[in-house]
Amino acid sequence: MQAVERRRFLQFLAASPALASAGMTSVLAEETLEAHELAEHLIASPDDALDVFDFHTAAKRALPSSHYGYLATGTDGNETLAANREGFRNVYLRAMRMVDTREISLQTELLGHALESPVVLAPVGSQKAFHDDAELATAAAARARNHLQILSNVTSTSIEDVIATRGEPVWFQLYPTDQWPVARGMLQRAERAGARVVVLTVDLNAGSNRVMLGQYSRADSRDCMACHSGGFDQWINAKPMYAGAKLTEANLDTPGMTWAYLDRIRSATSMKIVVKGIVTAEDAAAAVDSGADAVYVSNHGGRAEASGWGAIESLPEVVAAIDGTVPVMVDSGFRRGTDIFKALALGADAVAVGRPYIWGLAAFGQAGVEKVLEMLDAELRMVMAQIGATTIEEIGSQHVGHRS
Ligand SMILES: Cc1cc2nc3c(=O)[nH]c(=O)nc-3n(C[C@H](O)[C@H](O)[C@H](O)COP(=O)(O)O)c2cc1C
Known part of the structure; x- marks a missing residue:
């Protein structure tokens, strides 16, 4: 019975939209991992890190195999995971000299929020799988470094505890279910x-093929059921935001969702709406037509899908379609200040x-998250100084070129 439950749970992990995860047969997707994996390069404290990939190696060492697989997995042969990194190579930086860059500011504004940095914490579910302090450690780090945190549903x-720790509202990410009253609640x-x-x-909306997660889970000899007893139904309904929902696995898929869903959301809440997961100009335009307050590439x-198309490659067509009407956010594959700068330059x-x-969280808890944010901010500042832009607003299309 336990074996059947374990298999069901692993199957669910590999397919569920609620567990949007990553896995990687191609080490290339995360660059320097192989070199850093050498024992002598393992960092003992956050301050030893040279770049965020040092935290990747430390997280891989710290996590049980299946939890690492959940974090790392892509889909199919990790085509999109790899493209997210490779796409940056096609965008180069154009440095403008003789600019006074003694004062650099990362301050910016997004949907009425004043931000100390344009670097945002993306929603990542189930953070207890990575560290006992989970989302509270992330919230404490976001507070210490003053970054915007988006909380997964x-x-x-609970969102109440996360906001109390963050000290100000977080943004709330929603995976809809096919049970509208649950989403509304x-x-x-x-x-x-x-x-x-x-x-x-x-x-x-209808699952994804997380092969690498399956591979890492298969290699995990621990008894998953010791923590995940009761399989999917018990697992999801135990999540704080699903309390009382009584969902089954099937309820997490929403293949019937269309743009009309934004009207439903508006009927339930006056929160602003950001649509996350856009990769085409057509959908960017549809999101704006449907009343989205921001589009998130x-x-x-x-x-998700094995498109083999990096997020940085999707960004320009979305920015062109939006044409300044609403803010544009982006994620997927950002690891360095130069990556962040390129996206800002592309709009x-x-x-x-x-x-x-999450690598920082898994390896060192709150201190690791803080250090990752500190490094990304510091790298971004350095690129801005090198390229000749002193504010986020000054960063523009003149600062990048495209390899043909
Ligand atoms: C372990 C893990 C869990 C995630 N959980 C969610 C989630 O609950 N909701 C969501 O919208 N996105 C989720 N995502 C996707 C992230 O919000 C984000 O799009 C992605 O991690 C960005 O790519 P990056 O990891 O290369 O930076 C998850 C990603 C990971 C790695």
């Missing part, structure tokens, strides 16, 4: 807790990261 910690609870923005994720960190207003801060 598959959070291991979550939206209203998030708004009551203080959230002013909902991020609707639209790129995982993302391929779920390569965990993004903010850039989110997923795995990098």
